[in-house]
Structures are given as structure tokens and as C-alpha cells.
Amino acid sequence: MRALVTGVGGQDGRYLVDRLLAEGTEVHGFAHEAEPRPDLPGVEVHLGDLTRHDDVRRLVLDVAPDEIYNLAAVSSVARSWQEPDLVAAVNGDAAVALLETALQVQQRSGREVRFVQASSAEIFGEPGSEPQTERTPLRPVNPYGEAKAAAHRACATHRRRGLHAASLVLYSHESPRRPPGFVTRRITSTVAAIARGEADELVLGNLEARRDWGWAPDYVDAMVRAARADRPDDFVVATGVAHSVRDFVAAAFRHAGVPDPEAHLRVDGSRLRPRDAGVQVGDATRARTVLGWQPTVAFDELVRRMVEADLSEGGGAGRAGSRRTRSS
Structure with a gap:
């Protein structure tokens, strides 16, 4: 089993790497070239820029992973107001390009590639009701949410094209590894x-x-469960x-x-x-029922x-x- 994790140096990336390595998975990580190279023993770290789609596509085709976890993002909502074009390029366009590349790997190799997109409760914006579910309309109220919504929708599009693409609507999740x-x-x-x-x-x-605040390792567990699920889908991941x-x-x-x-x-x-x-609180019934997931x-x-x-x-x-x- 070979996995590629983008945003590998962040909170979730590090917890995910710990989990995958413990399982014996060969892990490749992707980190931004302008940031210090993350010290991740056992991981082959590749540096680059997700907005350079051709470069990323060549890398992914060469690695040919069985699983792709797209955790990379400009993670600050506040920054998205200051640099909306950058956030759209990284959080939205780059994710769409990565989905397309995953489909190309699948078509070339003749084996299934499983893709997990780290989405966000910010896609719901002002939902008008609570708790939110996978059926809640997408109404983002900031550039961060807009970009994440574009990537979330793209997962559904690529599922229809035969890719095992799961989008996890992650509510706030924290740990001592938060910057x-x-x-x-x-x-x-x-x-x-x-x-x-x-x-x-x-x-x-x-x-x-x-x-709705949860424990980051629990949310990483949901990512792995979604990648290994029989059928891909959208999943709200929250404590409720x-x-x-x-x-x-x-x-x-x-x-x-x-x-x-x-x-x-x-x-x-x-x-x-x-x-x-608005008030962000999620209903993770689908994740509990389909994935057997629960917060701990x-x-x-x-x-x-x-x-x-x-x-x-x-x-x-x-x-x-x-x-x-x-x-x-």
C-alpha cells in the first residue's frame, strides 16, 4: 500500500503519517517548497507548489499512490479575506487538479485509487439550521469557504466519473500540534x-x-475509514x-x-x-453508521x-x- 499526503507538515498530516506508518504503509508527503522541510522519519517528502499543476501531476503519476489524502490548504479564514486569489488557487483549483490526476493514475495503472478531500464546515457558511448534515446547502460566507466548496463539489463530480473520492466535512478539530x-x-x-x-x-x-470542537486524531481516523470504505461519499465529521x-x-x-x-x-x-x-455544529450520523466512526x-x-x-x-x-x- 502506498499513500500520498499533501499538507504533510500540518497537524492532521503528522497524525495521519503516524497512523499510516504504523500500518506499514509506504508514505509519500507533499509540502510547500517555501516552508521548512518537515522532519518526518519514514516518509519520503516531496517539496513543490500545488498551484503548479503540471509539476504536481508528473509527481503523482510517478509515485502512483493507492491512496491520496489532500490536506493541503491555506488554513486561515482571516487570511482568505486578505488573499482570496491565493486561497482559491490552493484550496479550490489545486484540489480539482489533484482529483483529475488521481483519475489519470487509476486509468493508467488499471487499479483503483482512493482519494480523500479535507473539506470544512465553512462550506455551510450561514446554514440556517443546526446541526448540519451532508444535505445542508452550501452557502459559504468567506473566500476560504468558497474555495473549499469548489473542491467539495468536485469530489462528487469525480465520483460520477468512477473515482473513489470522499469529501470529509471536518468541523474544528484541535490538538497540541496546532500552530x-x-x-x-x-x-x-x-x-x-x-x-x-x-x-x-x-x-x-x-x-x-x-x-463544534473535536480531537484531531479522531478526525484523522475518519479520513482513513473513508478511504477504506466500500463506497465513497461525503461525510460530516463532528462531535455534535x-x-x-x-x-x-x-x-x-x-x-x-x-x-x-x-x-x-x-x-x-x-x-x-x-x-x-453562523453556528457550526455537525451531525455525524452518516460517518457513525457507514464508517463506524465516533469521537473519543x-x-x-x-x-x-x-x-x-x-x-x-x-x-x-x-x-x-x-x-x-x-x-x-
Whole structure:
């Protein structure tokens, strides 16, 4: 078995690599050439740029993987407002090109290629109802969601052409491997720094945004299950429970042992996004029924693990070069 993982250096990519290598899979990873080469023992890492479709196509045809996991993306919703063309090219167009290449590998080799697209709850935008399911209309409200929606639709198109293409609508999923640029990790790293006396204040934007947060390794498990399923489909991957950013902050301060969190918290209205998605909470009934998947880590335990990991780092991530951390 041979797998190709794009975005291999990110949170999900690293957990996925751990899983595939443990199974004995030959793993090839694709990472952006402008970023430091990820240190992933046992993985053959290829550097490049997903927007150079011809180069990527040659690479994929040469590797000829049995499974392709497309995790690569410009992952910041905030950045998508600043660079919408780049986000459309990476999160949308590159995914479509990769799907087409997977089909070419299948046609040339005469064996099935299985493709997993990491989609996002942002494709639903303002859904008008909750929880969201695979039947919820796509109504993205930001460039990130627009690009992810294009890739999501392309999976259905390529299924009709005979490709085993699954699109997983991943709701927010976290771990200590989240980079500090993500609001959840900024919260836990800054709270840990406050607990150590190395920071004074946590500065955030919208505290009332509600999200369905799960444990990243659980969501990687869903990816592998979708790749190995008898039939490809779209799957919502979520816990079914929404919490606010304020809830996340309160849990982080509690697990860090910091009393009176309000004394360390400040809201900065300039950090609000031009437009925020509605309440994101997913119904993973199809994933549970078809894939046998279920989340294993509840919200409070997830926050505890992240805070404890940041506390154990001794301040490396918490300082972040500043005594104040703002949301992305």
C-alpha cells in the first residue's frame, strides 16, 4: 500500500503519517517548497507548489499512490479575506487538479485509487439550521469557504466519473500540534504563559462564536475509514456539540489553575472578521453508521490536554515573542 499526503507538515498530516506508518504503509508527503522541510522519519517528502499543476501531476503519476489524502490548504479564514486569489488557487483549483490526476493514475495503472478531500464546515457558511448534515446547502460566507466548496463539489463530480473520492466535512478539530496562529492554540499557549507569570493578557475578537470542537486524531481516523470504505461519499465529521470561544477560554484558565480569568481577558473589536460563519455544529450520523466512526475525546478533555501540553513546554509556545496574543 502506498499513500500520498499533501499538507504533510500540518497537524492532521503528522497524525495521519503516524497512523499510516504504523500500518506499514509506504508514505509519500507533499509540502510547500517555501516552508521548512518537515522532519518526518519514514516518509519520503516531496517539496513543490500545488498551484503548479503540471509539476504536481508528473509527481503523482510517478509515485502512483493507492491512496491520496489532500490536506493541503491555506488554513486561515482571516487570511482568505486578505488573499482570496491565493486561497482559491490552493484550496479550490489545486484540489480539482489533484482529483483529475488521481483519475489519470487509476486509468493508467488499471487499479483503483482512493482519494480523500479535507473539506470544512465553512462550506455551510450561514446554514440556517443546526446541526448540519451532508444535505445542508452550501452557502459559504468567506473566500476560504468558497474555495473549499469548489473542491467539495468536485469530489462528487469525480465520483460520477468512477473515482473513489470522499469529501470529509471536518468541523474544528484541535490538538497540541496546532500552530499558535490558530485561535485555540493561541488561547491555550497564552493562558499557560499567564499561569507561569510570563504574560498578562489574552486579547481576542468574537468570544461568542460557537464551534463544534473535536480531537484531531479522531478526525484523522475518519479520513482513513473513508478511504477504506466500500463506497465513497461525503461525510460530516463532528462531535455534535457546540461551544463558544468564551467557553474555550474559561476551560483553559480553569485547567491552568488561573483564578478570575476575566481579569486577564480583553476583547478587541478590531480583530473581528469582516463576516463570521453562523453556528457550526455537525451531525455525524452518516460517518457513525457507514464508517463506524465516533469521537473519543470530549471538549473539556481536549482543552485540558492542550493546556497541559503548553504548560509542559516551559514557555516556548506561550511567549510567542510578546506578552499579548491576538486571535487570527
